[in-house]
Amino acid sequence: xxxxxxxxxxxxxxxxxxxxxxxxxxxxxxxxxxxxxxxxxxxxxxxxxxxxxxxxxxxxxxxxxxxxxxxxxxxxxxxxxxxxxxxxxxxxxxxxxxxxxxxxxxxxxxxxxxxxxxxxxxxxxxxxxxxxxxxxxxx
Numbered sequence: 001x002x003x004x005x006x007x008x009x010x011x012x013x014x015x016x017x018x019x020x021x022x023x024x025x026x027x028x029x030x031x032x033x034x035x036x037x038x039x040x041x042x043x044x045x046x047x048x049x050x051x052x053x054x055x056x057x058x059x060x061x062x063x064x065x066x067x068x069x070x071x072x073x074x075x076x077x078x079x080x081x082x083x084x085x086x087x088x089x090x091x092x093x094x095x096x097x098x099x100x101x102x103x104x105x106x107x108x109x110x111x112x113x114x115x116x117x118x119x120x121x122x123x124x125x126x127x128x129x130x131x132x133x134x135x136x137x138x139x
Contacts, residue, residue, distance in 0.1 A: 003120065006031055006074040007112035011084075013039035013054065019080050020044060026077035026088055028054035030062055033069035038062040042077075055094040059101065070101060072108035074118070083114035089126065098123050099130040 006029045014027025019042060026042040040057030052060075055073060062070070077088030089111055090098070098107060104124040112118045123130070 001031055001035065001037065003072070003074065003110050003118055006037070006072060006110060007076060007118050009037055009039055010054075010074040010076045010112055013041050013058075014076055014084070015041075017041040017054070017080070018043045021046065021048070023080040024077060025080045026054040026075065028058045028076075029074045030055075030058035030070060031072045031074075032062060032067045033071050034067075036062075036067065038065075038067070053091060053094050055090050056097050059097055063101070068101065070098075070107060072110055072120075073098070074110040074112055076112040076114075078114075084112070085114055085116075087111040087113055087119060092127075095123065095127040096130065099127055099132045104130055104132075 009029035010027040014025050017025035019025050021044050028040045030038045038058045038061045040054045042054045044051045076084045078084030107123040109121045110118050
């Protein structure tokens with residue numbers, strides 16, 4: 001799977017977003033180490049806090065299916081029903097979920113936008129000094 005193909009799957013996922021309040025639609029495509037791809041979209045709620053981001057939707061679907069090894073995620077976002085002209089980076093909560101399941105030096109975050117080249121970052125660059133399982137000690 002190429003980065004471009006993963007970005008296209010993120011654009012496809014964005015079409016499923018439920019965004020009646022912000023009108024900001026986000027799609028994500030999560031590539032597992034075995035080549036399986038899980039798509040996710042953002043899902044809003046009138047109370048805001050129960051809303052869920054596209055990236056976490058993709059991760060939670062994959063985790064439910066037993067996946068625990070991830071290679072990359074593509075993320076795209078922009079105004080509902082319009083092209084996505086700018087990059088849309090994962091929020092801090094999503095980055096923290098990635099830290100829980102991914103090697104921060106190896107896991108790639110691919111930011112896509114309409115009609116332009118994507119940018120790729122290792123998780124470590126977008127979440128420096130992230131808190132993960134290795135920060136907890138056992139008693």
